[in-house]
Amino acid sequence: MNLRQLEVFQAVLQTGSMSAAARLLCITPSAVSKAVAHTELQLGYRLFNRTPAGLKPTPEAQVLAVESGSIYRQLDSLQRTARNLATTELGDVRLAAIPSITHEFLPTLLHQHALQHPQVGVEVRTIHQDQMTQALLTRSVDFGLGFFEHPHPQVHSELLVSGRLSLAVARTVWDRAPRAAALAARLAQVPAIRLVGDDPMRQSIDSTAHRLGTPGGPGIQVQTSRLALELVRLGMGWTVVDFLTAIRLDPALIVAVELHDLPPMSLYSYHASQHPPGLHATRMLAMLPALLHQALSPRPRA
Known part of the structure; x- marks a missing residue:
């Protein structure tokens, strides 16, 4: 299967019909039908059966779906990276943060980022520390924020600030x-x-x-x-x-x-060692030191 055949295959899997897959891919239903037929001819077996409820994957297609799913996600990530590199204005950032950071500090970061980069979309996932590894290594997010240095060897930790x-x-x-x-x-x-x-x-x-x-x-x-x-x-x-x-x-x-008898706690940013954050994520990360310094500065008493 080439990449175009993979894209069509995944679209039909997701939608369950040729016409819906065509709308998803912005092509004609006949183009989808021809691509599926050509793929089936190359493979030597059917991929979908017609039922009253729509197109259902055959057992062979279900096996292919498992194997091809990760490839399709990587292709989607590649396309996203390519779009982000094509312009300095449009793009998106996906980040994960533990609950205490999401609720207490992240709104300030998101507000300032929206003011400076209104054309950049942001997706935030609130997860616990033990879920951070999977989110980073599967590239579900560009970077994460959490307390304590991350222990996983494939996750890079960058110290941002420490406090009591x-x-x-x-x-x-x-x-x-x-x-x-x-x-x-x-x-x-x-x-x-x-x-x-x-x-x-x-x-x-x-x-x-x-x-x-x-x-x-x-x-x-x-x-x-x-x-x-x-x-x-x-x-x-x-x-x-x-x-x-x-x-x-x-x-x-x-x-x-x-509690001065306990060691200070440190806030870190995380990213997968093999996949450094892209342009827009790096811009957001660059905003953190100043915003954290501002947040931790002593406030005047009334």
Whole structure:
């Protein structure tokens, strides 16, 4: 099968009809029909059977679909790269970020990028750290943003900024203790809101809980720091948050205490080592240092 035959084959697979495949490829239905017939003649077997519900792939076509799917995706990626290189104005960027970055910082980046490059489309995927490898190596995204250096040998990590972790607790819970009380005394009977699974923040929470003598027991474990913070706001316990989240907390509702006994947390950008970001993704990445510096600058007090 040549690339044109592959393109037609995939279009018929996706749409289930010659006419719909023709509209997808911007050619005539007869051209699609001829391409399928020529491919079947070359291969020596049928690819599609006509049914009341439309064209259905034969068992042979289903095997071909699995084998050719990755080739078709690579072809689509090649075409996309070629379009991005053809002009400095049109194109798109696909990025992935962990939830805390997506909710706390990414809107600022997307807003500034849209002002500077209004003709460039942006696709954002919110994923967890353990999903980053697949997204990068399958080229589903151009780059990713996450905390901690990525351990995979085929993923390149670029340090962007570092900051302190903070313990977050509701103002109502914090103010129950005398002002001079130490942190351990203030939170001696306050449970920790932990994160489930292999989230890297879990270790920081567990370490802080051990140091503070936090009560044991099953407690509450959640999947995202955002949900943990909602429980903190309700006075259900304390949790540990990153520096981007800490600076956006309302001090009237939540107290953020920097944890100097824990190592700083670093924000990194990631990309597949064999596939560096293209022009538009590189432009977006170049905006990050200044925006992060601005976001982390001390704000004037009212």
